[in-house]
Every structure is written in C-alpha cells, then in structure tokens.
Amino acid sequence: MRFWLAGALALAAHAAPAWAAPITLDEAIAAAETHAPSLAMARAEADAADKRADAARAAGGPTATLTGSIGWGRLDPGGYFGLTATDVTPRAAQVGIEQPLFAGGRISGARMTARAGAEAAEAGVLQRRTTLRADVAQAFGGVLATQAGLQSASGLVKAVAVAANQAKLRFKAGEVPSTDVQQAEARLAEAEAVLANATGHNDAARARFRRLTGLSPDSLAALPGSPPLPATLDEAIGEAETRSPAIAQAVAGLAAARGQARMAKAEGLPQLAAYAEASSVRDQFFPGYRGDLASAGVRGRWNFFASGRIRAEGQAADATVHAAEARLADARGSVREMVIAAFANVRSTGLAAEAAVRQKRASEAALASVKQEVRVGLKPTLALLDAERDAAQSAMQAANADAQRIATAWGLRALLGRE
Incomplete structure (x- = not known):
C-alpha cells in the first residue's frame, strides 16, 4: 500500500505541470x-x-560643523617672558552654524x-x-x-x-x-x-x-x-x-x-550667509595659554572678475x-x-x-x-x-x-x- 501511494504521488507530481492553467x-x-x-x-x-x-x-537650509584637534608635544619659548620648556597638550575646538541668505x-x-x-x-x-x-x-x-x-x-x-x-x-x-x-x-x-x-x-x-x-x-x-x-x-x-x-x-x-x-x-553674483561660531583653544602658543571666542554676523563672497x-x-x-x-x-x-x-x-x-x-x-x-x-x-x-x-x-x-x-x-x- 505504501509503495502504491508513493508511486501515485510521484505520478501526480510529474503530471502537475500539465494540469496548470x-x-x-x-x-x-x-x-x-x-x-x-x-x-x-x-x-x-x-x-x-x-x-x-x-x-x-x-x-x-542651515548647516552646522564641528572641528577639533589635539596633540602632544614639548614647547620651548627660549626663556621668553621667563617661560621654560615644558610638555604641552595643544588642543582646539570650533563649532559653527551657517544659514545662506542670498x-x-x-x-x-x-x-x-x-x-x-x-x-x-x-x-x-x-x-x-x-x-x-x-x-x-x-x-x-x-x-x-x-x-x-x-x-x-x-x-x-x-x-x-x-x-x-x-x-x-x-x-x-x-x-x-x-x-x-x-x-x-x-x-x-x-x-x-x-x-x-x-x-x-x-x-x-x-x-x-x-x-x-x-x-x-x-x-x-x-x-x-x-x-x-x-x-x-x-x-x-x-x-x-x-x-x-x-x-x-x-x-x-x-x-x-x-x-x-x-x-x-x-x-x-555675490553670496551672503548668516553665521554663528564658537571656538576654544588651549596650550596653542605657550604653556597654559587659553582662548575662547564666540561671534555671529554676516559673511559674504563676490567673485566680481573672472577674465570672462x-x-x-x-x-x-x-x-x-x-x-x-x-x-x-x-x-x-x-x-x-x-x-x-x-x-x-x-x-x-x-x-x-x-x-x-x-x-x-x-x-x-x-x-x-x-x-x-x-x-x-x-x-x-x-x-x-x-x-x-x-x-x-x-x-x-x-x-x-x-x-x-x-x-x-x-x-x-x-x-x-x-x-
């Protein structure tokens, strides 16, 4: 009985494509x-x-950018301002936002x-x-x-x-x-x-x-x-x-x-954009140096001559x-x-x-x-x-x-x- 059923299933599988619409x-x-x-x-x-x-x-639309750097080194001012050589870690970071105006x-x-x-x-x-x-x-x-x-x-x-x-x-x-x-x-x-x-x-x-x-x-x-x-x-x-x-x-x-x-x-034609920026600098020019800046304004660029x-x-x-x-x-x-x-x-x-x-x-x-x-x-x-x-x-x-x-x-x- 089992062999008969297997044969029937095999025959049905073989003939199935012929029945397809x-x-x-x-x-x-x-x-x-x-x-x-x-x-x-x-x-x-x-x-x-x-x-x-x-x-x-x-x-x-506006764009925002973030840049930064960090390094390790030794700074020797040569006795300037009484500063001696010392190890420094110069680092800087800046963030800015700019919005095109024209x-x-x-x-x-x-x-x-x-x-x-x-x-x-x-x-x-x-x-x-x-x-x-x-x-x-x-x-x-x-x-x-x-x-x-x-x-x-x-x-x-x-x-x-x-x-x-x-x-x-x-x-x-x-x-x-x-x-x-x-x-x-x-x-x-x-x-x-x-x-x-x-x-x-x-x-x-x-x-x-x-x-x-x-x-x-x-x-x-x-x-x-x-x-x-x-x-x-x-x-x-x-x-x-x-x-x-x-x-x-x-x-x-x-x-x-x-x-x-x-x-x-x-x-x-000129280009104009509004911007806002902030930056921070450490150990950049002499040991212990620090400088922070925040600014906002309008930035422009005009390529008024290009030789034709x-x-x-x-x-x-x-x-x-x-x-x-x-x-x-x-x-x-x-x-x-x-x-x-x-x-x-x-x-x-x-x-x-x-x-x-x-x-x-x-x-x-x-x-x-x-x-x-x-x-x-x-x-x-x-x-x-x-x-x-x-x-x-x-x-x-x-x-x-x-x-x-x-x-x-x-x-x-x-x-x-x-x-």
Missing part, C-alpha cells in the same frame, strides 16, 4: 515586470534622482536641475514599463502565431505527403499522368521548406518570450481582446501630449537646462537651453507622428485580423470541397495540393494578423504612456 498575457506582463533587469535599473535610477532632489532642497540663484538653480532630473527619471521608468509591456504583448502573440504556423506547416507536410503517395499509386494504376506525381513531390519539398522556416521562427519567438518574462512558453492562453484605447485620433494625440514619457523627459530636460543656466549666471569665464559659461548655458527647447519641439512632433501612425496601424491590423479569420474559414471550406471533388475525379491532384497550401497559408496569416493586432494596440498604449 495556461499563462495569460496579464500574467506574462506581471512576470516580465518582476524579471526585467532594465526596469529594475530604471527604478534604481529614479530612486537615486529622488535622493539628489532631496539633497538639493536641503542645500538652502546665493544669486545657485541654490534655486540646483533645486530646479535636481527636480527635473527626478521627473526625467520617473518618466524613464514609465517609458521602460510601458515599452516592456508592449514588447511582452508582441512576444506573447509571436509565440502563439509561430506555434500556429508550425502546426499548419506540419499539417501541410502530412497532407501533401499523403497526396503525393496517392498520386504515385494512381500513376501506377494508370489513372493519372506522371506530371501529377512530379507536382506533388515539388509541393512536398515546398511544404518541408515551410516547416523548417516555421520551426526556426518558433524557436526564436520562444527564446524572446523566455528572455522577457523568465517563463517557459509551453502553455499560453489565447490572445485576449485589444486593451482600452482612445476612441478617436484627436483623443490619442491629446493624451500623448499630456502623458507621453518621451515628451515628459524632454520637458524635464528643458527645466534642467534652465536650472543649469541659472547656476552658471549666479557665479557672477563666467560670462562665457552663461552664454554656453543659454545655448544649452535653446537646444533643449528644440529637443522638446522635436519630441512633440515625433510623438505626434508616431501616434498618428500607430493609431492607423491599430485600425488596419484590427480589420486585417477580421479579414484573415474570414479567409481562413473560407479556405477550410474550400479545402473540404476540393477533397471531395478530387476523390470522385472531378479535379486533379494539383487542385488538392493548391487547396492544402491555401488553407495552411490562411491559417498562418490569421495567427500573424491576430498577433499584429495585439502588438499594435499595446504599442500605441506605450506611446501614450498608459500602464
């Missing part, structure tokens, strides 16, 4: 977001940019630059995530399409092989000419080439899916319907202008350039701002163009998928009719071979069209910044 597209996307190193890198970069923004914000734009420029960097990094995370989802949708559909192509190609080889054998038998019986046999053999070689090509495409599609998701594509669910999308082209363009990661990064780049320009020009360096750096920063403005305009134009093309592709691939399904059904019905007609001698073997090829091609086209439908839909969502 097929992987859905949503599950594949979730696995990819957990698995993708590029998305993890983008998130880490965004965290670092957030911390840099925090540091820039803190630069306008920095000419250095602090505000640094804050603007750091904040823009954080916004650009967040847009980069969104872009990476939406692009990854589109890539997974394309890879998911690609596996299903190549699997369907492989199945159709395998079926075509078997069907053409049967037709070729029948043609040979009928030729031997004197029912058909040798041309039928030669045509069947040629179509069989063609079908075998199609099968080899389909095998290669399927292997590549499986490898890409596994790389993106970390999952094995042995059991995938059918493709779902297209995800929600804008109803009109105007809505798609408006949403892209508001949410597109590419545009958001260009906007952040312009803000960062303006912050850098403010910092560059601030180099020629500050002016040149300001002009360079202004040119960088103009370049960033041009990049933003280019990004908006490029995104608009891509959205228009993607929106049209979504419509066309949807219609193509519907047409491909109708073509597949018609080809299958035609194949069934041709089989009957060839069987009773109303049509030659070549007609059956053509019908078999047409049916296989239409099945492949239907699978590819459905994969294109889902890929273009998710591609448009990536352009819009939809998650």
Whole structure:
C-alpha cells in the first residue's frame, strides 16, 4: 500500500505541470515586470534622482560643523617672558552654524536641475514599463502565431505527403499522368521548406518570450481582446501630449537646462550667509595659554572678475537651453507622428485580423470541397495540393494578423504612456 501511494504521488507530481492553467498575457506582463533587469535599473535610477532632489532642497537650509584637534608635544619659548620648556597638550575646538541668505540663484538653480532630473527619471521608468509591456504583448502573440504556423506547416507536410503517395499509386494504376506525381513531390519539398522556416521562427519567438518574462512558453492562453484605447485620433494625440514619457523627459530636460543656466549666471553674483561660531583653544602658543571666542554676523563672497569665464559659461548655458527647447519641439512632433501612425496601424491590423479569420474559414471550406471533388475525379491532384497550401497559408496569416493586432494596440498604449 505504501509503495502504491508513493508511486501515485510521484505520478501526480510529474503530471502537475500539465494540469496548470495556461499563462495569460496579464500574467506574462506581471512576470516580465518582476524579471526585467532594465526596469529594475530604471527604478534604481529614479530612486537615486529622488535622493539628489532631496539633497538639493536641503542645500538652502542651515548647516552646522564641528572641528577639533589635539596633540602632544614639548614647547620651548627660549626663556621668553621667563617661560621654560615644558610638555604641552595643544588642543582646539570650533563649532559653527551657517544659514545662506542670498546665493544669486545657485541654490534655486540646483533645486530646479535636481527636480527635473527626478521627473526625467520617473518618466524613464514609465517609458521602460510601458515599452516592456508592449514588447511582452508582441512576444506573447509571436509565440502563439509561430506555434500556429508550425502546426499548419506540419499539417501541410502530412497532407501533401499523403497526396503525393496517392498520386504515385494512381500513376501506377494508370489513372493519372506522371506530371501529377512530379507536382506533388515539388509541393512536398515546398511544404518541408515551410516547416523548417516555421520551426526556426518558433524557436526564436520562444527564446524572446523566455528572455522577457523568465517563463517557459509551453502553455499560453489565447490572445485576449485589444486593451482600452482612445476612441478617436484627436483623443490619442491629446493624451500623448499630456502623458507621453518621451515628451515628459524632454520637458524635464528643458527645466534642467534652465536650472543649469541659472547656476552658471549666479557665479557672477555675490553670496551672503548668516553665521554663528564658537571656538576654544588651549596650550596653542605657550604653556597654559587659553582662548575662547564666540561671534555671529554676516559673511559674504563676490567673485566680481573672472577674465570672462563666467560670462562665457552663461552664454554656453543659454545655448544649452535653446537646444533643449528644440529637443522638446522635436519630441512633440515625433510623438505626434508616431501616434498618428500607430493609431492607423491599430485600425488596419484590427480589420486585417477580421479579414484573415474570414479567409481562413473560407479556405477550410474550400479545402473540404476540393477533397471531395478530387476523390470522385472531378479535379486533379494539383487542385488538392493548391487547396492544402491555401488553407495552411490562411491559417498562418490569421495567427500573424491576430498577433499584429495585439502588438499594435499595446504599442500605441506605450506611446501614450498608459500602464
């Protein structure tokens, strides 16, 4: 009894993967977001940019410093003031607090630059995530399409092989000419080439899916319907202008350039800060020496001449701002163009998928009719071979069209910044 139970458990464990539910597209996307190193890198970069923004914000607050020193030695004043050589322990300590009052734009420029960097990094995370989802949708559909192509190609080889054998038998019986046999053999070689090509495409599609998701594509669910999308082209363009990661990064780049320009020009302006300091010194100049000091006030610094360096750096920063403005305009134009093309592709691939399904059904019905007609001698073997090829091609086209439908839909969502 115990051996029977152990065998049953082992059999159940071996068969468990076959009972598992097929992987859905949503599950594949979730696995990819957990698995993708590029998305993890983008998130880490965004965290670092957030911390840099925090540091820039803190630069306008007060800072407190504490310095000190202690030593051991022997001091010999040479009889000055009647002092003789003696061992001393010179030590000093100083504590200070400083609060910037005016920095000419250095602090505000640094804050603007750091904040823009954080916004650009967040847009980069969104872009990476939406692009990854589109890539997974394309890879998911690609596996299903190549699997369907492989199945159709395998079926075509078997069907053409049967037709070729029948043609040979009928030729031997004197029912058909040798041309039928030669045509069947040629179509069989063609079908075998199609099968080899389909095998290669399927292997590549499986490898890409596994790389993106970390999952094995042995059991995938059918493709779902297209995800929600804008109803009109105007809505798609408006949403892209508001949410597109590419545009958001260009906007952040312009803000960062303006912050850098403010910092560059601030180099020629004075700086003011309020301070308070206290210090204590012992045994510094002669044995028993002590000195304590406490002070508060305003400290300033003005670099009013730098041989043209500050002016040149300001002009360079202004040119960088103009370049960033041009990049933003280019990004908006490029995104608009891509959205228009993607929106049209979504419509066309949807219609193509519907047409491909109708073509597949018609080809299958035609194949069934041709089989009957060839069987009773109303049509030659070549007609059956053509019908078999047409049916296989239409099945492949239907699978590819459905994969294109889902890929273009998710591609448009990536352009819009939809998650």
